[in-house]
Amino acid sequence: MSILVRDATRRFGDFTALDDVSVEVPSGSLTALLGPSGSGKSTLLRVVAGLERLDAGAVEIDGRDATGLPPQRRGVGFVFQHYAAFKHMTVRENVAFGLKVARRPRAEIRARVEELLELVQLPGLADRYPAQLSGGQRQRMALARSLAVQPSVLLLDEPFGALDARVRQELRAWLRRLHDEVHVTTVFVTHDQEEAMEVADRIVVMNAGRIEQVGGPRDLYEHPANAFVMGFVGPVTRLGELFVRPHDLQVRRQPNGTTAEAMVERLVHLGFEVRADLVLGDGQRLQAQLSREDAEELELASGQIVFVRPSRTRQFAEAAAGPPGV
Amino acid sequence: MVLVRHRFRGRRLLDAVIDLPFAISPVVIGLALVLVYGQAGWLGGWLAERGIQVIFSLPGMVLATVFVSLPYVVREVAPVLREVGTEQEEAAWTLGASPLRAFLQVTLPAIRWGVAYGVVLTTARALGEFGAVTIVSGRLAGQTETLTLYVEDRFEAFDLTGAYAASLTLAVLALLVLLAMTRLPSHRRKEGR
Numbered sequence: 253m254s255i256l257v258r259d260a261t262r263r264f265g266d267f268t269a270l271d272d273v274s275v276e277v278p279s280g281s282l283t284a285l286l287g288p289s290g291s292g293k294s295t296l297l298r299v300v301a302g303l304e305r306l307d308a309g310a311v312e313i314d315g316r317d318a319t320g321l322p323p324q325r326r327g328v329g330f331v332f333q334h335y336a337a338f339k340h341m342t343v344r345e346n347v348a349f350g351l352k353v354a355r356r357p358r359a360e361i362r363a364r365v366e367e368l369l370e371l372v373q374l375p376g377l378a379d380r381y382p383a384q385l386s387g388g389q390r391q392r393m394a395l396a397r398s399l400a401v402q403p404s405v406l407l408l409d410e411p412f413g414a415l416d417a418r419v420r421q422e423l424r425a426w427l428r429r430l431h432d433e434v435h436v437t438t439v440f441v442t443h444d445q446e447e448a449m450e451v452a453d454r455i456v457v458m459n460a461g462r463i464e465q466v467g468g469p470r471d472l473y474e475h476p477a478n479a480f481v482m483g484f485v486g487p488v489t490r491l492g493e494l495f496v497r498p499h500d501l502q503v504r505r506q507p508n509g510t511t512a513e514a515m516v517e518r519l520v521h522l523g524f525e526v527r528a529d530l531v532l533g534d535g536q537r538l539q540a541q542l543s544r545e546d547a548e549e550l551e552l553a554s555g556q557i558v559f560v561r562p563s564r565t566r567q568f569a570e571a572a573a574g575p576p577g578v
Numbered sequence: 579m580v581l582v583r584h585r586f587r588g589r590r591l592l593d594a595v596i597d598l599p600f601a602i603s604p605v606v607i608g609l610a611l612v613l614v615y616g617q618a619g620w621l622g623g624w625l626a627e628r629g630i631q632v633i634f635s636l637p638g639m640v641l642a643t644v645f646v647s648l649p650y651v652v653r654e655v656a657p658v659l660r661e662v663g664t665e666q667e668e669a670a671w672t673l674g675a676s677p678l679r680a681f682l683q684v685t686l687p688a689i690r691w692g693v694a695y696g697v698v699l700t701t702a703r704a705l706g707e708f709g710a711v712t713i714v715s716g717r718l719a720g721q722t723e724t725l726t727l728y729v730e731d732r733f734e735a736f737d738l739t740g741a742y743a744a745s746l747t748l749a750v751l752a753l754l755v756l757l758a759m760t761r762l763p764s765h766r767r768k769e770g771r
Binding site for chain 1: 665666668669670671672673674675676679684687688
């Protein structure tokens with residue numbers, strides 16, 4: 253079911269969390285809201301859920317106006333960063349909560365809970381309390397709980413933010429597979445560009461209460477609309493007015509007319525890649541990223557003089573800090 | 579609830595007022611209640627016209643006790659409520675639960691030990707309360723006399739046996755309440771928090 257947010261504005265005192273934001277989430281998509289902290293991404297998600305009210309603007313879910321509806325009547329599933337598990341209830345009771353509220357028959361609740369625990373790979377833990385589960389298990393329980401009531405959209409607020417790196421990696425892949433299975437329109441908030449790129453098929457980049465760009469992961473990386481997006485979705489280095497990805501900077505031993513002279517200041521070996529910190533003649537610093545083979549062939553060493561030339565660059569007008577059309 | 583969850587003008591003032599009974603003598607509180615609810619008081623006259631007598635009767639005594647023990651409950655429950663946060667309640671809302679249901683089935687169970695602890699402290703405080711109650715009760719023997727007031731009454735009348743007997747009862751009751759209180763934190767630990 254699609255979500256449509258129109259001209260949404262939300263202020264907290266002097267702080268504008270959402271500044272005239274409009275965005276559409278197509279039915280069945282897996283969308284990431286990506287941005288630094290304070291960019292308004294969580295506020296936007298909470299506005300869709302009805303947990304936060306709007307100062308101006310409208311929210312439509314599945315073509316129906318939901319702006320004035322309380323969270324109970326929006327048909328959304330919401331997953332919190334810190335799980336929001338009902339600590340005094342067992343896993344089974346947690347997952348069954350929404351179904352009990354909806355007064356489903358007991359046999360149906362039982363069957364549905366079993367099915368969901370199977371789906372989130374927690375069968376056999378139904379009678380445990382949340383305190384007896386690991387972080388990853390608690391978050392999967394929270395997900396099962398929100399899916400129980402068959403929401404038309406699933407909203408996740410930094411769902412993996414409280415988990416350690418390895419579990420986070422597992423759950424990302426798992427969420428992707430789950431979405432392919434369940435097909436419910438899903439929106440998740442993250443400040444991690446890698447997470448957004450890996451899991452989502454659409455990314456909404458936010459900054460300072462506005463939307464900077466909307467697009468697919470590859471689209472954003474290769475055709476960023478402005479300097480902010482370019483810097484946020486991947487590494488970036490500057491060569492005068494030009495923005496360059498460090499892997500698009502060619503390093504040579506000999507000049508060839510179009511190259512600039514630079515000195516290798518420091519080399520960092522990161523397994524298969526080598527990162528070189530360079531200083532140009534005018535004192536400007538930039539970074540190059542090379543494969544180990546290339547670095548060995550060039551016999552790079554710190555203090556050495558090299559010649560660099562960008563193979564791909566982008567240039568943004570200063571006004572590019574403003575929001576593009578959505 | 580209001581104190582923890584909402585930010586509003588005068589919040590700090592309300593916060594301070596709640597602690598007032600800690601700082602001022604219970605006798606003063608009793609006098610203040612007489613001033614407001616007494617025959618000649620601000621509200622007393624209006625209530626008396628409707629046949630409700632507050633001062634020198636049970637409502638007044640309850641009011642005095644509530645007022646004196648309010649900070650104990652608030653100071654016990656507020657930190658627990660703050661720690662629990664609002665997310666569990668919000669989760670319940672998105673699952674379709676009404677605000678009342680979310681409070682009763684999710685928030686209240688989560689803060690139940692804080693509330694229980696506050697109630698026990700209140701009971702302990704109420705048993706021993708003398709100052710405020712002595713003013714508003716009127717001390718009508720056998721009617722509006724608390725056990726503590728009775729002890730003082732017997733003592734004044736040189737009935738030492740009676741005073742000692744009542745005191746002993748009071749001490750045993752207090753001990754039981756405090757024993758109940760020590761049991762609560764052990765429950766809290768059992769839940770693994």
